[in-house]
Amino acid sequence: xxxxxxxxxxxxxxxxxxxxxxxxxxxxxxxxxxxxxxxxxxxxxxxxxxxxxxxxxxxxxxxxxxxxxxxxxxxxxxxxxxxxxxxxxxxxxxxxxxxxxxxxxxxxxxxxxxxxxxxxxxxxxxxxxx
Numbered sequence: 001x002x003x004x005x006x007x008x009x010x011x012x013x014x015x016x017x018x019x020x021x022x023x024x025x026x027x028x029x030x031x032x033x034x035x036x037x038x039x040x041x042x043x044x045x046x047x048x049x050x051x052x053x054x055x056x057x058x059x060x061x062x063x064x065x066x067x068x069x070x071x072x073x074x075x076x077x078x079x080x081x082x083x084x085x086x087x088x089x090x091x092x093x094x095x096x097x098x099x100x101x102x103x104x105x106x107x108x109x110x111x112x113x114x115x116x117x118x119x120x121x122x123x124x125x126x127x128x129x130x
Contacts, residue, residue: 017070025121026066029085032118033059035111036092044103051102055095061088062118075129082126089119 017023036059039045040052062085069081092115096108 020067020070023066023070023125025118025125026063026070028118028121029059029063029066032092032111032114033063035114039099039106039108039111042106044106045099048102051095051098055092055099058088058091058095061085062092066122079126079129082122082129086119086122086126089115089122093119 020026033056036055040056045052065081065085065088069078069085072078072081093112096112096115099106100108
């Protein structure tokens, strides 16, 4: 499933959002977290508890930091938490590389591509907050 948003949807200002569910990058991060959890259910990965736990936690961190930043209600704080969220996106990407190296049969390329797109969207959103 590919998600496409118009620029104005993910660059909307904090004041336009009535709740965190109005933030498009948050909704997309939630969808990707579900995909990470599904990936960890694969037979090859089920026994790799620490790796699965780490990638799950990183994907959760993306959502959690977007939400926490939104809750701070200032542009500067929100931008800071979006930066942290970007770091978590990069962590997910690195962990997906580790999955691929150790489990070559596990397909990670689509999920990686979606996280790269999410990173770009978070970056643009953060830039528009400043």
